[in-house]
Amino acid sequence: MRKILRFNLSLNLRTFLLIVTTIFSLFAATLANAEGEVKLRDLKYGTILFDYYQQNYFSSLVGYEIAHSRGELNHQINEARLLHGGMTLSYGLPDEAEGIFQQLLNAKSTADNDSSVEITDEVRNKAWFYLAKMYYHKGEAKKAAATLGYIHGDIPQDIQNEFNYLATLINIRNHNLNSAEQALDGVMKGSVFEPYLIFNLASSQLANGDTHRSEANFKKVIEYGKDHLQEEFQVLADRAKQALAHINIEQGDLLAAWSHLQFVRTTGLYSNRALLSYGWTAIKLERYDMAIPALSVLDKRSISIAEVQEAKVLLAHLYEQQRAPRTALKHYLLAERAFTSGIESIASARRIIDGQRIPEEFVINLDAMMDETDWYGSEPSLDYNKLTPFLIELMSSNSFHTVLKELRDLYALRKNLNYWSRQAKEHQLIISHRHQGWSSDSLLNFVSKSRAQKDAMEVSISELGLHAKTLSIKEQDRFAPLLDSMKEDFKFLEKNLKKISKIEKPYKKSEKTLLWMAKLHKRIKQQLQQTDYMIKKLENVMRIVVNAELDKHEERMRYYWAQARLGKARLYDQTLNSIEEDAIQQAGPQ
Amino acid sequence: MKKIRLTNSCILIFLSLLLSPTYSWANDQNIDFAAQENQKNAQQALDSVKILSKEIQGLKKSVVDLNKDLLLMEEELLFPSSTRLSLFVSLDIGQFFTLESVKVKLNGKQVASHLYSDKQRQALARGGVQSLYITNLNLGKHTIAAFFTGIGPNGRSYKRATELEFQKKQGSQYLELAIIDDSAKQEAKFTIKQW
Numbered sequence: 001m002r003k004i005l006r007f008n009l010s011l012n013l014r015t016f017l018l019i020v021t022t023i024f025s026l027f028a029a030t031l032a033n034a035e036g037e038v039k040l041r042d043l044k045y046g047t048i049l050f051d052y053y054q055q056n057y058f059s060s061l062v063g064y065e066i067a068h069s070r071g072e073l074n075h076q077i078n079e080a081r082l083l084h085g086g087m088t089l090s091y092g093l094p095d096e097a098e099g100i101f102q103q104l105l106n107a108k109s110t111a112d113n114d115s116s117v118e119i120t121d122e123v124r125n126k127a128w129f130y131l132a133k134m135y136y137h138k139g140e141a142k143k144a145a146a147t148l149g150y151i152h153g154d155i156p157q158d159i160q161n162e163f164n165y166l167a168t169l170i171n172i173r174n175h176n177l178n179s180a181e182q183a184l185d186g187v188m189k190g191s192v193f194e195p196y197l198i199f200n201l202a203s204s205q206l207a208n209g210d211t212h213r214s215e216a217n218f219k220k221v222i223e224y225g226k227d228h229l230q231e232e233f234q235v236l237a238d239r240a241k242q243a244l245a246h247i248n249i250e251q252g253d254l255l256a257a258w259s260h261l262q263f264v265r266t267t268g269l270y271s272n273r274a275l276l277s278y279g280w281t282a283i284k285l286e287r288y289d290m291a292i293p294a295l296s297v298l299d300k301r302s303i304s305i306a307e308v309q310e311a312k313v314l315l316a317h318l319y320e321q322q323r324a325p326r327t328a329l330k331h332y333l334l335a336e337r338a339f340t341s342g343i344e345s346i347a348s349a350r351r352i353i354d355g356q357r358i359p360e361e362f363v364i365n366l367d368a369m370m371d372e373t374d375w376y377g378s379e380p381s382l383d384y385n386k387l388t389p390f391l392i393e394l395m396s397s398n399s400f401h402t403v404l405k406e407l408r409d410l411y412a413l414r415k416n417l418n419y420w421s422r423q424a425k426e427h428q429l430i431i432s433h434r435h436q437g438w439s440s441d442s443l444l445n446f447v448s449k450s451r452a453q454k455d456a457m458e459v460s461i462s463e464l465g466l467h468a469k470t471l472s473i474k475e476q477d478r479f480a481p482l483l484d485s486m487k488e489d490f491k492f493l494e495k496n497l498k499k500i501s502k503i504e505k506p507y508k509k510s511e512k513t514l515l516w517m518a519k520l521h522k523r524i525k526q527q528l529q530q531t532d533y534m535i536k537k538l539e540n541v542m543r544i545v546v547n548a549e550l551d552k553h554e555e556r557m558r559y560y561w562a563q564a565r566l567g568k569a570r571l572y573d574q575t576l577n578s579i580e581e582d583a584i585q586q587a588g589p590q
Numbered sequence: 591m592k593k594i595r596l597t598n599s600c601i602l603i604f605l606s607l608l609l610s611p612t613y614s615w616a617n618d619q620n621i622d623f624a625a626q627e628n629q630k631n632a633q634q635a636l637d638s639v640k641i642l643s644k645e646i647q648g649l650k651k652s653v654v655d656l657n658k659d660l661l662l663m664e665e666e667l668l669f670p671s672s673t674r675l676s677l678f679v680s681l682d683i684g685q686f687f688t689l690e691s692v693k694v695k696l697n698g699k700q701v702a703s704h705l706y707s708d709k710q711r712q713a714l715a716r717g718g719v720q721s722l723y724i725t726n727l728n729l730g731k732h733t734i735a736a737f738f739t740g741i742g743p744n745g746r747s748y749k750r751a752t753e754l755e756f757q758k759k760q761g762s763q764y765l766e767l768a769i770i771d772d773s774a775k776q777e778a779k780f781t782i783k784q785w
Contacts, residue, residue, distance in 0.1 A: 043678060043764060043785060046719025053713035058654065065658040093647050399636035406639065406646050413653050420660055427667060517663055523656050530649055537642060541635040548632035 044072040045080050052083065057091035058412065078104070078119045082126055089134055092409060101131040125151045129159055133166055141173045165193045172197070172204050181213075195224045195236055202243070211247055218244050238264045242274055245281070254285050266297060272307040279314065288322055299331075303342035304389035304553070309560045312338060316567055325571050332568040339561035346554050349390055353546045363407050363542075394549045403542055410535045417528040424521045431514065447501050454490075454497060461490060665724075673726040674762045677702065677734075681714040682770040687748060687778035688741040689714065689769060694723060695735045701725065722767070727758045736767045738780055754782040 044067035051060035064084050067073050073080045081104050089097035104127045107119055119127075132147035148167060155163050164187045171180040180201050188194055202217035218240040225237030241260045248257035258281045264274035275294045282291035295318065298311035316331035352362075394400045461483075468479050665674075679692060689711055694702040702723035706714075714720060735753040742748030756765070764785035772779040 043719055043766065046680060046717060047678070047721050049716070050710075050713045050718030050720050053716050053718050054709050058657075061654050062657045062661065065654060066661060069658065069662070091650065093650055095644075095647060096651060397636075399639060402643065403636070403639055406643060409650065410646065413650065416653065416657065420656075423660070423664070427664070430667060513663070513666065516659075517667075520656065520660055520663055523652075524660075527649065527653055527656060531653075534642065534646060534649065538639070541639055541642075544635040545632045548628040551628045 042067075042073055042075050042080075044070075045076045048080070048083065048087075052087055055090070057087050058416070060087050061091055078123045082123055082130070085127070085130060089130070089137075092405065094134055094138060097134060098131065101127045101134070105131070121153055122156045125153070126156055126159060129155075129163055129166070132170075136166065136170060136173075141170055145170050145174060161191060161193075164188055165191065165197070168193075168197050169200070172200050175204065175208065177201060177204060177208070177210075195221050195228075195233060198224070199236060199240060202240070206243070206247065211251075215244060215247055218247075234265065235268060235270060238268070238270055238274065242270070242277065245277060249277075249281070254281055257281050258285060272298060272301065272305050276307040276311055279311065283314075283318065288318055291318060302389055303338045303557075304345060305392075306553075306556060309339070309342070309557055313560050313563045313567065316564065320567065320571065325574065329568065329571045332564050332571065335564040336561065336568065339557055339564060342557045343554065343561070346390065346550050346557070350547065350550055353543055353550075360411050363404060364411065390550055390553050391546065394545065400545060403538060403545065407535065407538050407542065410531055410538065414528065414531045414535065417524055417531060420524045421528065424524055427517055427521070431517075443500075443503065447497070450497050450500070454494060457490060457493075461486060669724055669726055671762045672760060673728070673758075675725050675727045675758065676721065676762065676764050677723040677725075678764065678766045679704075679714070679720040679722050680766055680768050681711075682768065684711070684715045684769065684778075685771050686743050686776060687738075687769060687771075689738065690740040691738075692722070692767065693737040693739075694767070695737075696725070696727075697732055697734075719766070727763075729758050729760065732756055732758055734765060734782060736780070736782060738767075738769065743777060748778075750778070750780045752780040752782055754784075756784060 044063070048060050048063045048067065051057075051063055061084075064073075064080065064087065068080075081100065085097050085100035085104065088100055104119065105124060128147055128150045132144045135141075135147055136144035144166075148163075148170065151163075164183060168180050168183045168188055171177070171183065180197070184194065184197055184201065188197060191197075198217050199221050202214045202221065205211075205214035205217065221240035222237045222244075225233045225240075241264045245257040245260040245264075248254070248260065258278070261274055261278040261281060264278070265271060266275060275298050279291040279294040279298070282288070282294070292315065295311045295315040298305075298308050299315055301308045303309065303312075312331070312335035316328050316335055319325075319328035319331060464486075465483060468476055468483060471479070677694065681689060689706050691703065691705045693700060704720075704722060710720070733753065733755050735751060737749070737751045739747070739749050752767075754765070756763075766783040766785060768781050768783050770779045770781065
C-alpha cells in the first residue's frame with residue numbers, strides 16, 4: 001500500500017501529552033508485532049528474540065551484545081540491528097537507538113556496511129518508521145513527520161497499521177486535523193486504535209474552538225462504546241460524555257449537559273468528577289433533590305479524593321439551603337470528622353515518603369496500585385495505599401512518570417549489580433580453590449605418593465611373575481594373558497607418572513584472564529556506586545514532588561475543613577438566635 | 591497484550607484530561623491550593639530529571655556492556671569452549687502442540703527441566719529460541735533424550751520423547767530440541783538437531 005497520509009507541522013500541548021503517553025506504552029508491543037513471526041536462521045538471533053518478545057529488554061540487549069561480539073549473527077545481521085535499535089529504545093536509551101537507526105540507514109551498500117548483506121527497502125523503511133516513532137516519543141513532531149516522509153515505496157505489510165496510526169497521531173499533534181479526519185474515515189476505520197484517535201481528534205478540535213466537529217466526534221466515541229462493551233471502551237465513552245457535558249455547560253445549556261452526565265457510569269476512577277459535575281448542574285438547575293443522591297454517593301468515598309472533599313461540604317450546604325438545619329449540621333460534623341482523618345492520612349503519607357528509604361516496592365508497583373479500582377470506595381488499609389490516592393493527579397504528569405520509570409530501571413540495575421557482586425566472590429572462590437587444588441606442594445606429594453605405589457606394584461608384579469613360574473604349564477598358560485595385560489596397564493601408569501613428574505608448575509588460569517576478571521570486578525563496584533548515587537538523587541526528586549503534591553492536598557483539605565467549621569458555626573449561631581428569638585417572643589407577652 | 595497497553599495509555603490520557611484545569615468547572619476551581627514556592631521547587635526538581643536522564647542512559651549502557659563482559663568471562667571460567675555443550679529449545683508455529691514442559695536426560699541422568707509460561711510459549715511460537723541448558727562434556731560419544739509434555743491435537747494431553755546419540759567434538763557444540771508442525775500428519779514432530 002502506498003503512503004496515503006500527509007503531514008503538516010504544528011503543536012498542541014494537551015494533544016502532545018495525550019499522544020506521548022499513548023505512544024510510549026504502545027511502542028514496545030508495536031515493534032514486537034512489526035517483527036512478526038520470523039523464519040529462524042541464526043540460533044543466537046532466536047535467543048535474543050525469546051527475551052525480546054517477553055519484554056526482557058535488558059537481557060535481550062546483553063544477548064545481542066554477546067552474539068555480536070562473537071560474530072554469531074551472520075545470516076540476519078540487518079534484522080538483528082533493526083531489532084537492536086528497537087530493544088535499545090524500549091529499554092529507555094533513545095539517544096543510543098537514534099544512532100543505531102541512523103547507522104543502519106546510512107549503510108548504502110555492502111562496501112560501507114559492516115554486514116555482508118545489503119539492507120533491503122523493507123528494512124530501510126522500517127528503520128525510518130521506528131526513527132519517526134522515536135522522534136514522536138521525544139516530542140519532536142516536526143522531525144517525526146519529516147522522517148516518515150523518507151519512506152519510499154510500499155509500507156511493509158507488518159507495520160502498515162502502526163504506520164497509519166503514527167501518521168494520524170502526528171497529524172493530530174501538528175493540527176493537521178482534516179488529514180487526521182480523512183484517515184479516520186478511511187484507513188483507520190475498524191482499527192483497534194480508532195476510538196482513541198477519534199477521542200484525541202475531538203479533544204484537539206475542542207481546543208481549537210471547532211466545537212461542532214468536536215461534539216460530533218465525541219458522539220462517535222459514545223456510539224463505539226455501545227457496540228464494544230469492553231471496559232476500556234466504556235471508560236472512553238464516559239469521558240466523551242463528560243466532555244460533551246463540559247461543552248454544553250460552556251454554552252450555558254445546562255439541561256443538555258445534565259442529560260449527558262446522567263449516562264456516565266457511577267463507578268470507576270473517573271466517576272468522581274462526573275458525579276460532582278452532575279450535582280453542580282442539578283443545583284444550577286435548582287433541582288436540589290436530584291443533586292443529593294449524586295453527592296451522597298461521593299460522600300461515602302475516600303476523603304483523599306478532591307471531589308469527595310468538595311461534595312461533603314456541598315452536601316451539607318445543600319441541606320442548609322433546603323432549610324434542613326439538623327441534617328445540614330449532621331453533615332458538617334461528619335465532614336469535620338472526615339477531614340480530621342484526611343489530614344492524619346496526609347501526615348501518614350508524609351511519614352512514608354520521608355522515610356530514610358523510599359520503599360522500592362512502592363515505586364515498582366505504583367502503576368498496579370493505581371490500576372486497582374476498589375480503593376476509591378474504601379478506606380485504605382496498607383501503608384502504601386495511604387499514599388497512593390494522593391498521587392492520582394501526579395500520575396498524569398509525564399515528568400513524574402519519567403521519574404518513576406528511571407527509578408525502576410535504576411533499582412533493576414542495582415539488583416543486577418548486587419547479583420554480580422555476589423558472583424564476583426564465587427569467581428574468586430573458584431580460582432582460589434583451583435589454585436589450592438593444584439599447588440606445587442600438593443603436586444609434589446601426589447607424584448611421590450604415586451611413585452611409592454608404582455614401586456610397590458612393580459615388586460608385586462615381579463613376585464607374581466616368579467610365583468606363576470612355579471605353577472604347572474597348564475596353569476602358567478592360564479595366567480599368562482592376565483599377567484601381560486597387567487604389565488600393559490603398568491606401562492601406561494608409568495608413562496603417565498613420568499608425564500606428571502615433568503610438570504614443574506601446576507596449571508593456573510592465565511594471568512590475562514585473571515587480570516580481566518579483576519578489572520570486571522572493579523567495574524561492578526564503580527557502577528554500583530554510581531547507581532546508588534543516582535537512586536539517591538532521584539529519590540530526593542520524588543520526595544520533593546510528592547511532598548509538594550501532599551501540600552496541595554493538605555491545603556485543599558484544610559480549606560474545606562474550614563468551610564465545614566464555618567457552616568457548623570453558622571448553624572449553631574442560627575440555632576442560638578432562634579432560641580433567643582423564641583425566648584424573647586415567649587418573654588414578650590409577659 | 592493489546593488490552594493492557596490500551597488500558598494503560600487510556601488511563602493516562604483520561605487522567606490528563608480529567609484533571610486538567612479546563613475540565614474543572616466546579617465552583618471552587620479558582621482556588622489555588624498549592625503553596626507557590628513548593629510547587630516551584632517540585633517543578634525545578636522534575637526539570638532536573640531531564641539532565642539526570644542523560645547520565646542514567648550512560649549508566650544503563652555501561653551496565654549492559656559490563657554484563658556482556660561478565661557473562662563472557664564467566665562462561666570461559668565455568669564452561670571452556672573445548673568442553674561446552676549448549677542446549678536450545680525451538681518451536682515452529684506450534685499449531686498442533688501446546689508445549690507445557692520439557693525434561694532432558696544426558697547419558698541417562700536428568701540434567702534439565704522447564705515448565706513454560708504463556709509468555710514464554712508465545713515468544714517461542716513467534717520465532718524465539720530458549721537457551722535451556724549449558725554444561726561441560728568430555729570428548730566422545732554421548733546420548734541425549736528429551737521428553738516433551740503438552741496439549742496435542744483435539745486438546746488431549748500429549749507426551750513425546752526423542753533421543754540422539756552424538757559425538758562430542760573439540761570446540762563448543764550446540765544442540766537444538768526442535769518442535770515442528772507436520773502439516774501432512776497434522777501433528778507435531780520432535781527432533782534434536784546438531785549445529
